Amino acid sequence: MTSDIxxxxxxxxxxxxxELTRLAEEEGRINTSSHELGKRLGISSAQIRKDLSxxxxxxxxxxxxxxxxxxxxxxxxxxxxxxxxxALVGAGYLGHALAHYHGFEHRGFRISWIFxxxxxxxxxxxxxxxxxxxxxxxxxxxxxxxxxxxIAVPANYAQEITDRLVAVGVRSxxxxxxxxLNVPRGVEISYSDPVxxxxxxxxxxx
Amino acid sequence: MTSDIxxxxxxxxxxxxxELTRLAEEEGRINTSSHELGKRLGISSAQIRKDLSxxxxxxxxxxxxxxxxxxxxxxxxxxxxxxxxxALVGAGYLGHALAHYHGFEHRGFRISWIFxxxxxxxxxxxxxxxxxxxxxxxxxxxxxxxxxxxIAVPANYAQEITDRLVAVGVRSxxxxxxxxLNVPRGVEISYSDPVxxxxxxxxxxx
DNA sequence: TAGATTGTTAATCGATTAACAATC
DNA sequence: TAGATTGTTAATCGATTAACAATC
Numbered sequence: 001m002t003s004d005i006x007x008x009x010x011x012x013x014x015x016x017x018x019e020l021t022r023l024a025e026e027e028g029r030i031n032t033s034s035h036e037l038g039k040r041l042g043i044s045s046a047q048i049r050k051d052l053s054x055x056x057x058x059x060x061x062x063x064x065x066x067x068x069x070x071x072x073x074x075x076x077x078x079x080x081x082x083x084x085x086x087a088l089v090g091a092g093y094l095g096h097a098l099a100h101y102h103g104f105e106h107r108g109f110r111i112s113w114i115f116x117x118x119x120x121x122x123x124x125x126x127x128x129x130x131x132x133x134x135x136x137x138x139x140x141x142x143x144x145x146x147x148x149x150x151i152a153v154p155a156n157y158a159q160e161i162t163d164r165l166v167a168v169g170v171r172s173x174x175x176x177x178x179x180x181l182n183v184p185r186g187v188e189i190s191y192s193d194p195v196x197x198x199x200x201x202x203x204x205x206x
Numbered sequence: 207m208t209s210d211i212x213x214x215x216x217x218x219x220x221x222x223x224x225e226l227t228r229l230a231e232e233e234g235r236i237n238t239s240s241h242e243l244g245k246r247l248g249i250s251s252a253q254i255r256k257d258l259s260x261x262x263x264x265x266x267x268x269x270x271x272x273x274x275x276x277x278x279x280x281x282x283x284x285x286x287x288x289x290x291x292x293a294l295v296g297a298g299y300l301g302h303a304l305a306h307y308h309g310f311e312h313r314g315f316r317i318s319w320i321f322x323x324x325x326x327x328x329x330x331x332x333x334x335x336x337x338x339x340x341x342x343x344x345x346x347x348x349x350x351x352x353x354x355x356x357i358a359v360p361a362n363y364a365q366e367i368t369d370r371l372v373a374v375g376v377r378s379x380x381x382x383x384x385x386x387l388n389v390p391r392g393v394e395i396s397y398s399d400p401v402x403x404x405x406x407x408x409x410x411x412x
Numbered sequence: 413t414a415g416a417t418t419g420t421t422a423a424t425c426g427a428t429t430a431a432c433a434a435t436c
Numbered sequence: 437t438a439g440a441t442t443g444t445t446a447a448t449c450g451a452t453t454a455a456c457a458a459t460c
Binding site: 007010011013014015017018019022040041042077078079080084086092093094096097098100101103104107108109147148150171172173174178179180188189190192193194195196197198199200201202203204205 | 213216217219220221223224225228246247248283284285286290292298299300302303304306307309310313314315353354356377378379380384385386394395396398399400401402403404405406407408409410411
């Protein structure tokens, strides 16, 4: 048995964490309630309490949740107490944007390596990093024990890169390639394809 | 009553469409079955047939689905028979990547306008487009009847931009800002925050 | 204390799947 | 025809919600 907590519950925890962080850092708040959090996120308070109850009791009757305490607990649950080093594959426009994005900081991730196969990009500096030859990818990932990768390569390379990442131990992959990828059991994969998201919304447009 | 087809079903149709297009264009296939499509996508064949049955009968017993016919039908269902002009707000690294991304073509969308508030970016050429002053945003969107927008601005601007977009008629918004946005009923919103996705996956990492 | 809010239960609601008659 | 596959039904499975005792 791995874990019988539904994946859909796990998927909401980062949303809670993000909003709690916002409450604490942007608004200087100390406490909140499932009702307030739910109202801000468009989620029922019952669902928030039920989700959290899978992991323990983090609140107090009458006063709700101490925000920093709940943040800490969510970080533990999601394995974010240390930063994950992330390998980014693909140094095109999107890789460039990801390399320069500072939104990973303090949220559990650090892009530590960037790879590409284009000789004109290899050696280029991106933010603090140097683009490395993708032929070095396996060696670096193994030596550094990298478990998390982001794929920003064209669709026709994505499956090959995925296979190579998995082969050297990567277990969580976020792919921006507009294609379904096959991964073995035990490897988590998540997709980001703006067109898929837009197409879902245009269904509702007249 | 708007439509009683579950949103989760609508969300899978673009995935089917993408894989069908791949089957036709990359592999030159003419026909497929719910079983084959499901196997390629990690979805049960029953679910695919059930999803499609909400909209009509598109297959034939014994032979399955004619791919190009089903593609055409899915495009009609998702309102992709004409291209939607999209307004992109934010011309930073991510806006740059989106402006140069050619994955929108032939999938129902065309980024037609880019806006930013940074004087050093206004007037800059991105792909085929010129970055316009965001103060011109409302006027352009109204005149061009733009209904779809992509937000690639910092979190602290995202709600204001959203409100302004909605006020001039935008009804579908894809936001890359790492923040929950409030929109009125009748406006669809979709989010892309890589950290949220990574955090869901690290739960499963030891 | 009185008011507020939790964690949890049971009921409701909704989605997925197995199975199969129909039929190409 | 025989084999394959659809569309649909009913059963199963899973997620959400309403309600409330417990208690801060």
